[in-house]
Amino acid sequence: MTAPSIEIQVRSLERRFREGEREHVVLDDVDLEIRRGETVALRGRSGSGKSTLLNLIGGIDTPNAGSIRVADTDVTALSERERTLFRRRHIGFVYQAFNLVPTLNVADNIRLVLELNGVKHASADVRIAELLDAVGLGDRGASYPDVLSGGEQQRVAIARALSHQPAVLLADEPTGNLDDQSAEIVLALLDELVRSMGGTMLIATHSNSVASYCDRVIELHNGRFESDTTT
Amino acid sequence: MIPVTHRASLSYLLRHPWQLLLALLGVAIGVAVIVAVDLANSSARKAFLLSMDAVTGEATHQIIGGPAGVDENVYTELRVRHGIRSIAPVVEGTVFADERRLSLLGIDLFAEGELRSFTTDASAGDDDSGVEALFRSLLTEPGAVVASASTVERLGIMIGDPVEIIAEGRAHSATLVAVFEDAGGIDDLLVVDISTAQIWLGRIGRLSRIDARLTDDEAVERLEEVLPNGNRLLNAAARTRTTADLSNAFMTNLTAMSLLALLVGLFLIFNSMSFSVLQRRPLIGVFRALGFTRRQLLTMLMLEAAFIGAVAALLGVLLGIVLGEQLLALVSRSINDLYFRVSVTSVDVELLTVLKGFAAGIGAALLASAVPAIEATSYEPRLAMTRSSLERRARSALPLLAIAGVATMVGSAAVLAGSGSNLVAGLAAVFMLILGFALCVPLFVRVAADLLANFAGRLAGTTARMAISGIAAGLSRTAVAIVALAVAVSATIGVSVMVDSFRSSVGDWLEQTLQADIYVGVDRGSMDLELVQDISALDGIVEVSTSRRAWLESEAGQTQLAAIRMAPGSYAGTEILDADPAEVWPAWERGDVVLVSEPYGFHSSVGPGDVILLPTDQGDREFCVAATFQSYDVNSSAVMMSRATYDRHFADDGVDAIGLYLAPDVDADTMISAIDTLGAGRQTLRIASNVSIRRISLEIFDQTFIITDVLYWIAMGVAFIGILSAMLALLLERIREFATLRALGMTPAQVGGLISAQTAVIGLLSGVAAIPLGAAMAWVLIKVINRRAFGWQIDMVVTADVLVVAIGFAVLSALLAGIYPALRAARLHPAAAMREE
């Protein structure tokens, strides 16, 4: 095998939501393949199903039909518990709203994920220091999230999402709450860290500058992929 | 058209049905307990007043005599020689029919006239009707009795049926000749002709009292002039009132308990109301930005609180009525055992009680919402408060709160020290103590949670740290729940320590006071004197003591008198508290010297060396108080007199009970059956060894405290709901946080465990906080409230198991309350939860 292997493989994926009587098809027979190490921007109008797709790939939602393979695992065949354990090990999430745990300081927010993955305290300390240095917050380990700026919080969230070196990073509008300058810093960081890890990244976004960082841009429209461009 | 703000608030309430339900429940339970206790107390009291009314009838005054009652001749003299018409003789007592305790009222139908209304509307059967027939049968048929329809129904008899009546331990055959219609206060009452009553109650030639209807002062004066010495003319209404007042302390205690339940309920209301305000902070910001004034928004929130308060109060009143019926049975049983006869079958809902309930409910809801509402509307609209900056604000207020709390507790101590023997002030001090303590709890929670979080973080990892620091982080939420649980648990500690201490004092006292080997008496009545002699003469009996209890009455009130003929062994049974027994006893046996019980001394402020005035057969006489003695008797406010002194001042040879001291080799059970045989056919005696009296007394003691038990379980229930609602509130607020944790790879069990750990620590903190408060409450209940209510001195006994049980109970109830929130957090669908903002 010479070609890089496929990290994310989506087949005939369908996701519908019931709203009272009506049924609302958000994803309609979607197919998608993303190679290991690729970074992909996922675009589409608001409500087009970007977040839904990320949630399905990350295993916090289940499809009505179709299958998803991530890192050689058929996520759709897993039980709830298995999906959780899979996610814990292989997936990193970054959200628009940062979603740090407010009662834990910056270091402990990261430690939480390391502990879930069974990393011992001493090696966790080393890893946390590395990560915080990498995101430029080496001196903020003891701070609580509510005293950080939005950009800083998002950098912590990135450090947390990458702490256990997941195969796949899923980012849902990571710069949506940030000003242009902070957004730029965050994107550059994401790009650099994920690539250096050799990870695969899928970013849902409206922003053109985000797309410019990615290897590929795919467009979601009416529940299907409209276009797929390699940059 | 409803204004849009009100529509917004209404739709908010309806869209959070759980929250609404908990707020309603909090107010409703608090109100229900208040209403229930109020109803039970007032119904019991009212029933008593009604029955007094029915029995007293139109009489304005009553002529009473000494312990042996009024001589029959006094009545004849008054009527025949002095021509006083509006008087009627009465003989009263307690009898038993079919094991039921009944009041016996013996009246003279000729003299009755208009005095008592129920005797004029009785019917004696189908063919034979009217008052005349009733007269005829009451007078001509020996043992003819009349009773109310419901009494008759309860006894399961019909007109013409024979009934066996036990009076003074002797059986008599009676016949039901007529039934009168049910009316207030005449339940469990048998009416007979006066001579029948005299025979049954062993009061030949004596009357319990003479009822009189005196319409002007002149008539009163005239009667007083001709009244022989030793008899007194008393105002009937005043007399009824002083009797009813006997149970005041008991009822005050119950009311205090119900206020405690409301207090715990208040925390619950505060929790739910403040939560619903906090949650709408962003919405309030939007309204402010749109141009609504602070006042408009405040009005909206307060109206909402008033609305919730009113709906909940309605529920609470209904619930309270149901609860009140249950409680009434317990209350009237206690009153019957301790104070006077009441027979109540249904609660009587008074408007005042209902109004009280509504005022408490709406007031509590307004009070609980005012603080968060004022706070939430006080910000500049653009200042979008985040949860964490809000908590920071709350945190900075903690030291201030604690200082206010300490000040309140100091105030409570000052009230205690400066209020003499005032019971109400004592209760107020208890509430100040609780309030002051409650204000200090949040600071304690914060410090304790911070310490514990560090410790747990090191020991069990970041998840454990997160669980515990979540308590301190959500302080505005958790502290209220912890305070509510701590107050409820401390109340259980306080009350159980009090009951335990009380019980052990009573146990010791019974041990000491029951010196004789066997006690013999009659159920409600005097002993046959010949029988007493025969028993005393039995082989194997070395010494005999006798006792007689009498109520002395004068304008000043009622005094219980115990006349004792001591056996040599009896003296040790009375503990002299404040004098040398070796000097006290000889003086007591010889002169006009009495001992007073501790409660009597406390309430009347008399001690050794003081002189008290007692109404004797020769008029009011002075007696010197030699000392105070210990007594935990149910009606323990009493004066103790030697039998010799009693005989000098009262023409009464009655004996209520005797104590028998056996020779060393005599078996108590053998002696008991010998006495039983001796009494057979003469009088049904109550014979008991000192051991069994002690056991039965403690059983009665325990029964009396069932009410306290019921109330504190209710307080615990309210606290339980408090934790449940606090945890649900936290859950709702932090749903995104939990969803994030799930996305990061925490399993549902881990998330659920997080909440359970949190509630367990909440329970633990509450339990720990409850201990000092509970101990302080116990101390105040024992040393202040009991002392002021009953005059008893009780030694405080604290056992470790009370404390362990309290902490265990706090943790367990918190864990139980956390189950549902934990399940909900575990079942949370992370993708859907993430979408919620």
Ligand SMILES: Nc1ncnc2c1ncn2[C@@H]1O[C@H](COP(=O)(O)OP(=O)(O)OP(=O)(O)O)[C@@H](O)[C@H]1O
């Ligand atoms: N749990 C749900 N229940 C009902 N409808 C849902 C649910 N989740 C998503 N939807 C619907 O699915 C559609 C896609 O939602 P999704 O959040 O994936 O869009 P999006 O592309 O991420 O939009 P945005 O750019 O605004 O974030 C929307 O119409 C939304 O209403």
Ligand SMILES: [Mg+2]
């Ligand atoms: Mg989205």
